[in-house]
Amino acid sequence: MYGNDGLLGEVEAAEEALRDAAGRRLSGGEGLEEYFIAVIEADQKIEPRDWMPDSYRKTLIRQIAQHAHSEIIGMQPEGNWISRAPSLKRKAILLAKVQDEAGHGLYLYAAAETLGVSRDELVQMLLEGRQKYSSIFNYPTLTWADVGAIGWLVDGAAIVNQVPLCRCSYGPYARAMIRICKEESFHQRQGYEILHTLAHGTDGQKAMAQDAVNRWWYPSLAMFGPPDADSTHSAQSMAWKIKRFSNDELRQRFVDMCVQQAEVLGLTLPDADLRWNEERKAYDYTQPDYDELKRVISGDGPCNRQRMAHRRRAHAEGAWVREAAAAYAKKRHAIV
């Protein structure tokens, strides 16, 4: 009934490969750059102490920071429903999930810090709009069913995107992703379960679930980024083994996974052209509106301004607390 066990298996396999890689030493590679290339070609891990090209470092900082920011901003749309969760059990699960996201943000920032940038700098870049977060979080959560749809579709898409990152060539990122993928798998499961309960509930609940799936389907497809032909960062990232599959490959994998799950849910994916293609052994589907994706990325989604305003306000209102903690620590230090 449930479709991401295969993905979890991949996470396990990546974890094993990581342990193997830790035990081996590469010989050869006279120069720094040669060594770097040799490590990547041998599917070993680059570690913080290793030399790496500046552009590799910058690409990773951009990507990991964007991922960390997404976790932090992503707390808002789901957190929106903690206070109104319709049962105490659901409230506890959602609260734990949003807490997990804060945790993911924390260890992703820590992974980025191994590349020589501080969390404060990264947060500052987010607040100034100089770094992005996933555009999916610029859509509103309008009903309780949206919590289910986000878990099933948004976390589902995130897992499909992130499982290959468990084999990313940069060690700290790969290790962070293993833990994150395991937790994300729970998140997807809880979303799926919410939708399953709603879809098998009253007519009103079922309508709420279908409406949520209708609204989240295409934005979730857009999470894989622009079509391969228009993807700017892809080729180099593939060569460095930061990225392992193309946007379109991952999008297809996600669609194929969701079709079966939607059937079990008893909900319809809002695509009249969705059908099995025997020749490709995959589903044909309607592409998301990439112009809309561009507009949302550039700042004109329904909630971009609201999400950023909230983050900036929380940061500004917390300044006196952070200053107090620093001042207190300094006094203690002086006494010791």
Add this chain to the structure above:
Amino acid sequence: MNGVDRLLRLGDDALIAAQRLAEWHASSPEMEEDVALANIALDQLGAARLFLTYAGESLGKDEDALAYLRDDREFRNCLLVELPNGDFAVTMAKLLFLSAYQLPLYTALAARPDERLAAIAAKARKESAYHLDHGSQWTIRLGDGTEESHRRMQDAVDQIWPYTHELTAGEVSRTDWLANVEPVLDEATLARPADDGWAPDGGRSGVHTEHLSCLLAEMQVVHRAYPGARW
């Protein structure tokens, strides 16, 4: 006070405290604090569910019927937990004062002959010890931090203090409660507020502040919009 009434007090204190703490999600001064406050909220919510489930058994109701289908006049929580979060200092004052009450209360209940109640209290007591530590550490940092944080923390303590009399009007003595609070205020360089005779209460008999019905309206809205639905 009969057994059910005690369970409702315990469960409602924890539930409303959890609801308020969860409002901090994605809004804390530090990311670490988002994690910490969610953790404390989860502890409170977990305890609330155990107490309410137990209470509901003699009333023929489950935890959700008690949480979602009672009106504010039927809630038995103390007023302190329903007060708005205010700034971070107010939230920490509420946390300190509440955990300074819950810890001795749970400790006493853990030794009672009602084994089920004792078991819940024994579990919750360990969590309360952490809450008390968290509230204490922040009260001290803010009290002894900057000029601004000292002012805010003192204001918060002054503002919440009158509501603590309701906590110590029952099973926890003022002396035991003060033993947890006074050393923290001292170390935080904060003044203990004078008891001026204003000691708002009524929560235990269902007469609340204006804040509770608003909190419940939000908490209960989805559940009540779909009568009889399963979630």
